[in-house]
Amino acid sequence: MKAIWKGAISFGLVNIPVKLYSASHSNTLDLDMLRKSDHCHVKYMRVCEGDSKEIPYKDIVKGYKYNGGDYVILTDKDFENVNVEKTHTIDLIHFVYENEINSVYYEKPYYLEPEKSGTKPYALLREAIKKSKKVGIAKFVLKNREHIGVIKLFNDAIILNEMRYADEVRSDEDLSIPSSKNISAGEVDMAITLIKQLSHKFNPKDYKDTYHDDLMNIIELKANGKKIKPTGKAPKLTSTKSLMTLLKASIKKKAA
Numbered sequence: 001m002k003a004i005w006k007g008a009i010s011f012g013l014v015n016i017p018v019k020l021y022s023a024s025h026s027n028t029l030d031l032d033m034l035r036k037s038d039h040c041h042v043k044y045m046r047v048c049e050g051d052s053k054e055i056p057y058k059d060i061v062k063g064y065k066y067n068g069g070d071y072v073i074l075t076d077k078d079f080e081n082v083n084v085e086k087t088h089t090i091d092l093i094h095f096v097y098e099n100e101i102n103s104v105y106y107e108k109p110y111y112l113e114p115e116k117s118g119t120k121p122y123a124l125l126r127e128a129i130k131k132s133k134k135v136g137i138a139k140f141v142l143k144n145r146e147h148i149g150v151i152k153l154f155n156d157a158i159i160l161n162e163m164r165y166a167d168e169v170r171s172d173e174d175l176s177i178p179s180s181k182n183i184s185a186g187e188v189d190m191a192i193t194l195i196k197q198l199s200h201k202f203n204p205k206d207y208k209d210t211y212h213d214d215l216m217n218i219i220e221l222k223a224n225g226k227k228i229k230p231t232g233k234a235p236k237l238t239s240t241k242s243l244m245t246l247l248k249a250s251i252k253k254k255a256a
Helices: 076-081 115-132 186-198 212-223 243-256
Strands: 005-011 015-022 060-065 069-076 087-097 106-114 134-140 145-154 157-163
Touching: 015 115, 069 087, 076 134, 087 145, 106 115, 106 145, 115 145, 115 157, 134 157, 186 243
Parallel strands: 005 087
Antiparallel strands: 005 015, 015 106, 060 069, 087 134, 106 157, 134 145, 145 157
């Protein structure tokens, strides 16, 4: 893995030198964009609006339109100079219980690896987090923006989970969410019974992207000139009248 950031975890007056690595990757199938008529590959280009000429990436700079007039050009050094301490520090500001944080705020995980000179304070922070049974709330700058994140443990590694700010989470006020007035106690008991039957110790290895495999199967069939037939069928939506019947049938099927 290649480190995407180097700096330090600031824990009080202790600064732990670390490297930051992305802890996730996407398994999205890579599909190219083609022209329909002849399957010519569609190329995306950076083009100047003024003369329609393509611009090499090395010749592109970032600018802010100041007061609607001329652009102020910003370099990588300018972004670092905004606040040198912030751009080189993951600043632990609070410790909280993890169950206080709603999962809607989680964005992306990163691994934190200590530099050679930081192995002991890194291990110390890890053990302190483990014994306190809390997680740290941290501020850090990445990709020219200040973020908040959660410092927690993953096996023996310390990870930084980037979080969304409160104003980045959309409100649910505009959604039509039903009340529980029309739900009977019997229906709730049936649903709880089904939950118990489906209860399982979580193991991430138990879950796989089967749609990806199904799509690859269709690609193989089409590549070999074979006819494609749809697999499965769209679910029949449940009505209020059939709810209890379907809950009972689900419990019976799972028990069989």
